Amino acid sequence: MKQAILITAYKNFKHLVDIIDFFDESFEFYIHVDKKSKVLKSDFEKIGARKNVKILSRKYRVNWGGLNHLKSSLFLASKALEEPANQYFHLISGxxxxxKNITQFKKTTNGSNLKDYLEYFEIPTKHWANENGGLDRIQYYHLFDMLDAKKHIKWIWRFVRLQKKFHFKRSIKDETPKLYGGSTWWSLSRKTLQYVIYYTNNSPYLINRLKYTFCPEEIYFQTIIMNSNASKKVVNDNLRYIDWESTRIDKYSISPAVLSSSDFEKIKASKKLFARKFDSPTSDSLKAMLLKNE
Structure with missing residues (x-):
């Protein structure tokens, strides 16, 4: 059995090589690099030269908060499913x-009755209390695909406030399934991921409705899976160590803290498979400690 690691990346390409080199030949990599990212040709070639890198694509221009991040994840999932040996799939960021070491990765995904690890909660939710329980994401137009949030975040939220001021709301039709939200990142079995792709190809209403929704990748997988029979084997845990005690980007969103060597003992004690986020030089010593401990 092989495991596929799907990665959406936009920077830190030397770190991306370190992720790939951590794993052995029983892991395959499917990578999407943001089309607008500046990446040296030498770095791109170095990544593509790794034997276990099966897809290295720049198919989509990805704006934070927009639909194309979801589309790039679905693209990687479809490609990874083309390899019959891939039986388990992890979506992570660059x-x-x-x-955890390779043995622990294989232990987590061993056996015929594989669990799916996915954070989920019903919408509306207290987790997104400042967004009307998450309904604001869906009921108002968010222009993240049209505008780069790094440059125009104030204008994006001003447009949302303008819609609220004039009492404009997008309808949520009866054909919309019960909505769930959660973390972007997950670890899923082949059967469950196949169902998500089947649903996407045969029931396009949901993905079309999530256009102009804020961070639709935090809704799409949860909504499809938790409205299906696959929900019975979902563990409400994405197996990612993330520290949300961080600096707020704006009034609506926060970014996870960049991890450092001071986080080592907490990370070591956790039962997670991955941690995020890593950024150089802050995380360099932590990464060295993890590799030494591996």
Whole structure:
């Protein structure tokens, strides 16, 4: 049995090589690099030259908060499913890093009755209380695909406030399934991921409705899976160590803290498979400690 690691990345390409080199030949990599990212040709070639890198694509221009991040994840999932040997799938970012050894990865995904690890909660939810329980994400137009949030975040939220001021709301039709939200990142069995792709190809209403939704990748997988029979084997845990005690980006969103060597003992004690986020030089010593401990 092989495991596929799907990575959406936009920077830190030397770190991306370190992620790939951590794993052995029983892991395959499917990587999407943001089309607008500046990446040296030498770095790109170095990544593509790794034997276990099966897909290295720049198919989509990905704006934070927009639909194309979800599309790039679905693209990688479809490609990874084309390899019959791939039986388990992990979606991570290019700023993640594995925090367990290979044996523990294989132990987690061993056996015929594989569990799916996915954070989920019903919408509306207290987790997104400042967004009307998450309903604001869906009921108002968010222009993240049209505007780069790094440059125009104030204008994006001003447009949302303008819609609220004039009492404009997008309808949520009866054909919309019960909505669930959660973390972008997951670890899923082949059967469950196949169902998500089957649903995407045969029931396009949901993905079309999530256009102009804020961070639709935090809704799409949860909604499809938790409205299916696959929900019975979902563990409400994404197996990612993330520290949310961080600096707020704006009034609606926060970014996970960049991890450092001071986080080592907490990471070592956790039962997670990956941690995020890693950024150089802050995380360099932590990564060295994890590799030494591996």
């Amino acid at each position: 700023q993640d890093f594995p925090i």
